[in-house]
Amino acid sequence: MDIMTGARWRKASRSSTNGGACVEVADNLPGIVGVRDSKDPDGPALVFRPASWRAFVADLARRS
Secondary structure (H helix, E strand, O other), X not given: OOOOOOOOOEEOOXXXXXXXXXXXXXXXXXXXXXXXXXXXXXXXOEEEOHHHXXXXXXXXXXXX
């Protein structure tokens, strides 16, 4: 079974609007957060534990 079955993907708020570098995130599944390239929705997705994803996003926020 695909662990991403039932994922509800949303475009990340900081993704560009011109069709360029767009990232989609699915954070509705228990115990995992999926990240994928919006230009390749059938391609691979990275999978993170929620705490790791939160730490990653917090680090990005500190750098911007």
